[in-house]
Each structure stands twice: as structure tokens, then as C-alpha cells.
Amino acid sequence: xxxxxxxxxxxxxxxxxxxxxxxxxxxxxxxxxxxxxxxxxxxxxxxxxxxxxxxxxxxxxxxxxxxxxxxxxxxxxxxxxxxxxxxxxxxxxxxxxxxxxxxxxxxxxxxxxxxxxxxxxxxxxxxxxxxxxxxxxxxxxxxxxxxxxxxxxxxxxxxxxxxxxxxxxxxxxxxxxxx
Numbered sequence: 001x002x003x004x005x006x007x008x009x010x011x012x013x014x015x016x017x018x019x020x021x022x023x024x025x026x027x028x029x030x031x032x033x034x035x036x037x038x039x040x041x042x043x044x045x046x047x048x049x050x051x052x053x054x055x056x057x058x059x060x061x062x063x064x065x066x067x068x069x070x071x072x073x074x075x076x077x078x079x080x081x082x083x084x085x086x087x088x089x090x091x092x093x094x095x096x097x098x099x100x101x102x103x104x105x106x107x108x109x110x111x112x113x114x115x116x117x118x119x120x121x122x123x124x125x126x127x128x129x130x131x132x133x134x135x136x137x138x139x140x141x142x143x144x145x146x147x148x149x150x151x152x153x154x155x156x157x158x159x160x161x162x163x164x165x166x167x168x169x170x171x172x173x174x175x176x177x178x179x
Contacts, residue, residue, distance in 0.1 A: 031143030032095075038133050039093025042105060045130075046085030049078055069115040071179045080175075084108040092137060095146020099155050099164040102138035106131055106168035111175050138164040 048056020057065070062082070063074035071077035084104050091101030112127035141148075141156035148154040 025144065028143040028145050031137075031140060032145040034133070035095055035137065035142060035146070036093045038130075038137070039089040039091070042085045042089025042092065042130065044089075046082040046087075046089060049082035050086070071115070077175075077179065081108055081111070088134070092134075092142075095142030095148050097153075098142040098146070098148050099138055099160040100167075102134045102161075103164040103167040103171070105134035106138070106165065107171035107175070109134065110168060110172035114172075114176060134168075135165065 044054050047053040049062045050059055052058030052061075056062075059075065059078055059082070062078040065074070066072075066078045066081070067074035085108060088101050088104035088108065091097050092105065109127045109131035113124045113131060116123040116127060139158070139161040143149070148156075
């Protein structure tokens, strides 16, 4: 059964039409939830490294761990990782410069997967999950509810996503060589 409502202008609309308009924005709402949730988790993860917030170890302890993983100087690489996670997380949560944000996160997580690979799946699982989420957002774009949406600087589509992946891989390789 279809219900009929009147909107503010006095025009009659059907419940089916309203449902279709809600359906049209459902993926944008899903992308908003994914971006904000994922971005916030990245910010938390980065601030754990940099400042010891959210029960993190802080920069000095994280730097020591980075040296133990072969990233020397540890303080430089720990700062780079923390700043990349915070910057990428903020940009993704806002839906701003999405391909660049995804590249930042993906490049960082490729290094994290490499650094924890020897510990087995349980060790690199979260880094791999972050990498997959960043990769997905690179290809889907930020959605309508983003600072990038309909802006002249907005970049999305396969070409920009492929460029983001290429940038992430190159940055990850440079970091792995420099360590």
C-alpha cells in the first residue's frame, strides 16, 4: 500500500517516491559512516604513537619499537607514521583530498604490513584492514557528504584511484629502502 503525504509546498508525494529518494542517498550515508569511523580510528592510532593518548606508548617507546623493526632512526619513522595516520585520518573523515588521503594511509599501512609480516596474520591483520579500507575509499571516492563533494578541486574515479595506489606503493617502497 502506498501512502500519500503533503510536503511543505502543498504538493502531494507518495511514500514510495520518498523511499526512493532515501535509497538514492544510502550509499553516500554509508560512505560517510565508513570515512568518519575509519578516519577517527586512524587519528586515534596516530596519536597513540605521537603522544601516548588512548593508552598508547608515546613517541619515545614507539621510536624504540620502530628501531626494533629495522626503521632507524626510530624517532623519525615513528613521527612519520604517526603524522601520516593523523593526517590521512583527518582528511578521510572530512572527505577532503580523498585520493591523497587514501594514498597517505595506504603507503603507511603497506609499511606496517611489511614490518609485522614475520609475526603472522594476527600481527599484520589490523594494518591490512586499514590498507583495504583506504584502497576501497580511493576507488569509491568520499560520497556526497564530504568537503570534496562537488568542489572544483574534487578528484575521483578510476584514474585518480589508480594514481593514489601508485603514489602509495612508491612512497612505501621509498620508505622501505630508506629504513
